[in-house]
Structure formats: structure tokens, C-alpha cells
Amino acid sequence: MAGIYVFSEDARLTAELVTTAAAITGEVHVVCLGADAASALTTTGATSVVVLEAPGTPRTEAYVAALADLVRDRGADLLLVGATVTGWEVAARVAALLDSALVSEASIVTALPDGMWQAERVMYAGGAVQTETWSGPGVVTVAPGRAVAASVPGSTSPVEVVAVDVDSRVRVVSRTARVRAGVDLASAARVVCLGMGLGDSGDLAVVQDLADALDAEVACTRPVAEDRALLPTERYIGISGAHVHPDLYVGLAVSGQVQHTVGFRDAKVVVGINTNPAAPLFAVCDYAVVGDARELAPLLAAAVRARR
Ligand SMILES: Cc1cc2nc3c(=O)[nH]c(=O)nc-3n(C[C@H](O)[C@H](O)[C@H](O)COP(=O)(O)OP(=O)(O)OC[C@H]3O[C@@H](n4cnc5c(N)ncnc54)[C@H](O)[C@@H]3O)c2cc1C
Incomplete structure (x- = not known):
């Protein structure tokens, strides 16, 4: 070769x-x-x-x-x-x-x-x-x-x-660096993902608190980033977003459409919390919790902290 x-x-x-x-x-x-x-x-x-x-x-x-x-x-x-x-x-x-x-x-x-x-x-x-x-x-x-x-x-x-010689007909006049959020979801060991069911700005604190307890990165679905602009686009997972390989993915109020779930298909353990027992996310979950993520996420965070 x-x-x-x-x-x-x-x-x-x-x-x-x-x-x-x-x-x-x-x-x-x-x-x-x-x-x-x-x-x-x-x-x-x-x-x-x-x-x-x-x-x-x-x-x-x-x-x-x-x-x-x-x-x-x-x-x-x-x-x-x-x-x-x-x-x-x-x-x-x-x-x-x-x-x-x-x-x-x-x-x-x-x-x-x-x-x-x-x-x-x-x-x-x-x-x-x-x-x-x-x-x-x-x-x-x-x-x-x-x-x-x-x-x-x-x-x-x-x-x-x-x-080398290059044939460039374009002249660079000036450059402006793109401002990025600096998040590295691809190498995160744990990810807590925010879905549209918790799509209010006040819900960010709930998600961040659970992420802190788990020592996880906060991620989201595409509409949370693109439609609501609650988080930077670098943080959305899916076919057109980040591909993650965490040990743990926790989806809070995420419906689980395939365009999203393909982005974490390599996750080792998947946990979902959703009010809808028929949410597609549950089909790919190791642990499926039916309930209100606004109530359950703080309880989960407290339980994790108590265990630590
Ligand atoms: C070409 C194309 C590419 C796409 N690429 C991507 C992509 O890369 N990434 C991506 O994420 N999406 C992508 N999408 C969009 C995707 O199809 C879904 O629309 C999107 O993932 C849904 O986001 P969501 O789960 O946050 O919202 P929704 O589908 O609206 O789901 C919200 C969920 O929250 C639940 N819920 C509501 N309130 C609560 C509560 N209090 N507690 C618990 N659960 C609650 C509801 O039961 C529901 O299941 C793409 C779509 C297209 C057409």
C-alpha cells in the first residue's frame, strides 16, 4: 500500500x-x-x-x-x-x-x-x-x-x-472569526438532552442542574436550538447535528424522532423521561420513565447527588 x-x-x-x-x-x-x-x-x-x-x-x-x-x-x-x-x-x-x-x-x-x-x-x-x-x-x-x-x-x-502554484481568482479581503460555543459533545461521557416539551427558557435551569449532578454536557433537539434558540446550534444532536457516543444519554421531554435518535445510536445507556407513554424515544431506551420531566429531573438530580 x-x-x-x-x-x-x-x-x-x-x-x-x-x-x-x-x-x-x-x-x-x-x-x-x-x-x-x-x-x-x-x-x-x-x-x-x-x-x-x-x-x-x-x-x-x-x-x-x-x-x-x-x-x-x-x-x-x-x-x-x-x-x-x-x-x-x-x-x-x-x-x-x-x-x-x-x-x-x-x-x-x-x-x-x-x-x-x-x-x-x-x-x-x-x-x-x-x-x-x-x-x-x-x-x-x-x-x-x-x-x-x-x-x-x-x-x-x-x-x-x-x-505549489494555485490558480485562485478570489482575493481574500478580510476575515472574521466565527464565534463558537466551544462545546465538545462528540467526546462527552454523559449527555442530558433537552427536548421541546421543556422548551421554555426557565426549563434550562432544570436541565443544567441534572447535567451538573451527572457531570454531563447539556445537549438538545434541533428545534430547541433552531426554532427556540434556547441553546447554540452546536448543541443539538441528530442527523444534521452532533453525533455523540456517551456512556449515558438522558432525554428530557424528547419525542425521539429518528432524525434525532440517529445522533446517539452509539450511546451505551439511554434514559428517557416523557409524559407520553407512546413516545418513540421509549423504543430505544434502556430506562423509560413516564412522567413530567419538570418534576422528575430535580428528583433524579437529588438522587444522584445523594448516591455520590
Ligand atoms: C431533514 C430533517 C432533519 C432533521 N434533523 C434533526 C436533527 O439533526 N436533530 C433533531 O433533534 N431533530 C431533527 N429533525 C427534527 C425531528 O424530526 C423532530 O422534529 C425533532 O427531533 C423533535 O424534537 P423534540 O423531541 O424536542 O420535540 P417534539 O417532537 O415536539 O417532542 C416533545 C416531547 O416532549 C414531551 N413532553 C411534553 N411536555 C413534557 C413534560 N413536561 N415532561 C416530559 N415530556 C414532555 C411530549 O410528549 C413530546 O414527546 C429533523 C427533521 C428533518 C425533516
Whole structure:
């Protein structure tokens, strides 16, 4: 194997891609597009880091032709790309330039004999798994949260800087950093999730108190973030939100639509509190509690504190 190359403009997602690639091969190369991206890279545990550098070109998209050349010239077996808005564009354009297979949102990637590859992709909000196979090199996007980020504290990989020419017709005039909530739901061990049944701002204190007692992160369903704006959008779980892998998920007044539950399908223990005994959430619960979450959440918090 010539190795798997991975790219994401997001340092954490890059580390997850390294984990995915390292499960397939011992030759994992991280590609950074521009010196800024390379400086943001944290620990990788990769075989090497290749920095494609065109001075004064901070736009990721401008590097796609150089990235395609690198993948072709080095005979890469595969290019894994983080599935973000930028990653989707990079992956599609690189695959078009390489005239190679493009597989989107893979959850599992496997090397088959004779240069064949296979990827699994969750479809219909978790209702089906699609398997795709292809021959030769390909470009595969992998969604955030599919793998644990490679973490090799203090490790350094050999860095190779490759000067490239880019054909950019766009000039960056100024940049404004996006303000993020800084929450890391993907690695939270415990999550307390707020649903629309507790969708008043006063209910946040109830949810936060239970989260504090459990040492958990507060999360929510999409409408709580997008319709009510009670919590930042980074905190909603689901098909279009965060994918979490906690030991414990507690859903308070969450109905349990599949677009939401697919986001915590890897949770070890699921607890639901809902006034409706027929709530779909109960179908995926280990512990289903029928009742008013406004009353039961404080009792649960007190019980947890008493046990501690
Ligand atoms: C394309 C698409 C993508 C989507 N992506 C996502 C996504 O990524 N994440 C996501 O979350 N949603 C997503 N949705 C929306 C999803 O389909 C549901 O509408 C949403 O998850 C429902 O949120 P909810 O459970 O908070 O609200 P509701 O469905 O309104 O449920 C509220 C629940 O609270 C219960 N309840 C009311 N009062 C109380 C009380 N006092 N105590 C206890 N229980 C109470 C009710 O019985 C009810 O079950 C998506 C939808 C579409 C179409």
C-alpha cells in the first residue's frame, strides 16, 4: 500500500480521520492546505504531514488541483476527507480531477483484496446501511464523530512542505472569526438532552442542574436550538447535528424522532423521561420513565447527588 492520505480543515476531524485510516493501514499521511492549516494541526500520530503551500493563499478551495496532483503523483490508495461544507467541495472536485470514485459520508471503510474497497454509509436517518464497493484509488468523505480522534500527546510527525502554484481568482479581503460555543459533545461521557416539551427558557435551569449532578454536557433537539434558540446550534444532536457516543444519554421531554435518535445510536445507556407513554424515544431506551420531566429531573438530580 502506498498509504492513505487524509484531509480536513478541522484539526479535530483530521485526528479522527487518522484513526479511521490507521485501522486500515500503517501508512497514514495528513495533508494540510496552506501554512495556517499546518500551524492549527495538533497532535496527529500520522506517518507524515504534507503541507501544500502557496504563499498568500489562505483559501482551502484554491488548493484542490494541487491536492489532486499530490494524490495522483504519490499513488495514494485513498483520500479520506472530513465531511464538512469545505470538505464536501474539496472531495467532489478532487474526485472529478482524478476521475475516481467518490463515496460520501462513509462510516466504515474496508480494504478488500485486489485493490478493491468497500464503504458503509448509514441512510434514511439510520433506517438502512448502504454498502458501496469500488476499485482503485478513491475519495471518501467521513462525517465527524465516526471515530475517536487519534491522540498521541506530544507526538510529532515528519513535516514535508511542498510549494505549489494555485490558480485562485478570489482575493481574500478580510476575515472574521466565527464565534463558537466551544462545546465538545462528540467526546462527552454523559449527555442530558433537552427536548421541546421543556422548551421554555426557565426549563434550562432544570436541565443544567441534572447535567451538573451527572457531570454531563447539556445537549438538545434541533428545534430547541433552531426554532427556540434556547441553546447554540452546536448543541443539538441528530442527523444534521452532533453525533455523540456517551456512556449515558438522558432525554428530557424528547419525542425521539429518528432524525434525532440517529445522533446517539452509539450511546451505551439511554434514559428517557416523557409524559407520553407512546413516545418513540421509549423504543430505544434502556430506562423509560413516564412522567413530567419538570418534576422528575430535580428528583433524579437529588438522587444522584445523594448516591455520590
Ligand atoms: C431533514 C430533517 C432533519 C432533521 N434533523 C434533526 C436533527 O439533526 N436533530 C433533531 O433533534 N431533530 C431533527 N429533525 C427534527 C425531528 O424530526 C423532530 O422534529 C425533532 O427531533 C423533535 O424534537 P423534540 O423531541 O424536542 O420535540 P417534539 O417532537 O415536539 O417532542 C416533545 C416531547 O416532549 C414531551 N413532553 C411534553 N411536555 C413534557 C413534560 N413536561 N415532561 C416530559 N415530556 C414532555 C411530549 O410528549 C413530546 O414527546 C429533523 C427533521 C428533518 C425533516
